[in-house]
Amino acid sequence: MTKNRIQFNAFDMSCIMHQSPGLWSHPQDQSVRYKDLDYWVDLAKLLEAGKFDGLFIADVLGVYDTYQGSAAASIRSAMQIPVHNPLLQVTAMAAATKKLGFGITVSSTYEQPYSLARTFGTLDHLTKGRIAWNIVTSYLDGAARNLGMQRQMSHDERYELAEELVDVCYQLWEGSWEEDAVIEDRENQIYADPEKVHEIGHKGKYFSVPGVYLSEPSPQRTPVIWQAGTSGIGRAFAARHAEAVFTVAPTPVILRRYVDDIRAVAAEAGRDPRSLKIFTEITIVTAATDEEAQAKYADYLSYYDYEGALAFYAGITGIDLSQLDPHQPLEYVDTDSARFALEIFSKADPDRTWTPDEVAKYVGIGAMGPVLVGSPETVSDELERWIDEADIDGFNLAYAITPGTFEDFIEFIVPELQDRGRYWKDYDESTTVRERLYGVGQKRVRDDHPAAKYRRQLEQKRADRETVESFVV
Numbered sequence: 001m002t003k004n005r006i007q008f009n010a011f012d013m014s015c016i017m018h019q020s021p022g023l024w025s026h027p028q029d030q031s032v033r034y035k036d037l038d039y040w041v042d043l044a045k046l047l048e049a050g051k052f053d054g055l056f057i058a059d060v061l062g063v064y065d066t067y068q069g070s071a072a073a074s075i076r077s078a079m080q081i082p083v084h085n086p087l088l089q090v091t092a093m094a095a096a097t098k099k100l101g102f103g104i105t106v107s108s109t110y111e112q113p114y115s116l117a118r119t120f121g122t123l124d125h126l127t128k129g130r131i132a133w134n135i136v137t138s139y140l141d142g143a144a145r146n147l148g149m150q151r152q153m154s155h156d157e158r159y160e161l162a163e164e165l166v167d168v169c170y171q172l173w174e175g176s177w178e179e180d181a182v183i184e185d186r187e188n189q190i191y192a193d194p195e196k197v198h199e200i201g202h203k204g205k206y207f208s209v210p211g212v213y214l215s216e217p218s219p220q221r222t223p224v225i226w227q228a229g230t231s232g233i234g235r236a237f238a239a240r241h242a243e244a245v246f247t248v249a250p251t252p253v254i255l256r257r258y259v260d261d262i263r264a265v266a267a268e269a270g271r272d273p274r275s276l277k278i279f280t281e282i283t284i285v286t287a288a289t290d291e292e293a294q295a296k297y298a299d300y301l302s303y304y305d306y307e308g309a310l311a312f313y314a315g316i317t318g319i320d321l322s323q324l325d326p327h328q329p330l331e332y333v334d335t336d337s338a339r340f341a342l343e344i345f346s347k348a349d350p351d352r353t354w355t356p357d358e359v360a361k362y363v364g365i366g367a368m369g370p371v372l373v374g375s376p377e378t379v380s381d382e383l384e385r386w387i388d389e390a391d392i393d394g395f396n397l398a399y400a401i402t403p404g405t406f407e408d409f410i411e412f413i414v415p416e417l418q419d420r421g422r423y424w425k426d427y428d429e430s431t432t433v434r435e436r437l438y439g440v441g442q443k444r445v446r447d448d449h450p451a452a453k454y455r456r457q458l459e460q461k462r463a464d465r466e467t468v469e470s471f472v473v
């Protein structure tokens, strides 16, 4: 059997401390440069030289302030605060590269679809189709309180809102401008034909958008949709909308349960289950030999920040472990935060119990994702095992230190995976992110994706108009 190419994205965030609490203080870490555009441009060029599929940028809109009931630990440890808007560096990175894709996280909970659709449409034009939207529903109550709400909407209502928001975006991207609406006729001074630009007329529970889309059709129209729902309602959402799913799990066996389930739910929703490309978060610490890699890992661990790790866990789960005995086993409880994190450390693996102390150590490097430590052979064996056992398509690589972790990946792992036929020698002809997932030529959403409904409706409107016009003639 021929083995597929494994896809890799670098996983980052517009902040200092992304997934490895404390490691920003390592002498080789450059994450404090996150506020320089050069830092991002250099990173994009490095990733493209290493033939990464893309750069994936996480985001949060609030401060992790659950730990000890205060933001102090997060602020002290730069735990995703300060954090910048992740969209703003994309155009500079796109200008410096030709092939690298960009997956950007924007919460669906605090946006208006009319303006959000234009933001992604603009980026799709300016990157020539290299943009993807990672839809998250948010989990920090502080975000809600600072964005004009009394408290965060309930977990399930955030998904209900997301459902309507993405639907309105699809209508704007796919259902407003006909393919040949733009004429650019200089002689007659007609840029676009108003007959071919339609109002979407949306009136729903959360949004009212009567008008036309503000941009014009871009290479992908709908950006590639990423999503990472883990709860029942989250999986249903991902199964309906996600073209790429971002997951995290401590072992391939645990991940496989999720993968099988989400593909089954996608099939029930009328989608080809294999059209959901599934990526999991992983951190790699590598060097020429296993011993050198272990020494590097030990060095990194000596910089890990216990308090920062628990502040992160508390923010994601809503559970403040500072109140518990560090060696007390955790039990599953429901909170209004992100369930994936709760499940990882409680019921996901029935053979394993976790204590607060163990959680902090696990989160210390690579946060919720596993860490692979070893030589190129050791790590590549593990990567292939994850791909095969979990039935996934690729990885989002978090870093222990940046850009060092990505440089090590390119130096040590890429050649090994290339020798195994698992990593491409060069980019192919694809220019858009969607073609990366589905092959050259597939720039627009597939027919079985919910956004395609509005493409069909637009085609119908056009057919109806042409019928009327033929009668008039």
Ligand SMILES: Cc1cc2nc3c(=O)[nH]c(=O)nc-3n(C[C@H](O)[C@H](O)[C@H](O)COP(=O)(O)O)c2cc1C
Pocket (backbone or CB within 6 Å): 057, 058, 059, 060, 061, 105, 107, 135, 136, 137, 138, 139, 155, 227, 228, 229, 230, 231, 232, 233, 234, 235, 246, 247, 248, 281, 337, 338, 339, 340
């Ligand atoms: C791998 C992974 C990465 C995520 N990244 C973010 C992020 O950057 N920002 C965010 O607000 N939520 C993030 N989330 C949270 C989810 O997208 C989702 O909103 C949250 O988990 C609540 O849904 P759930 O209970 O269905 O998992 C992430 C979740 C996963 C599994």
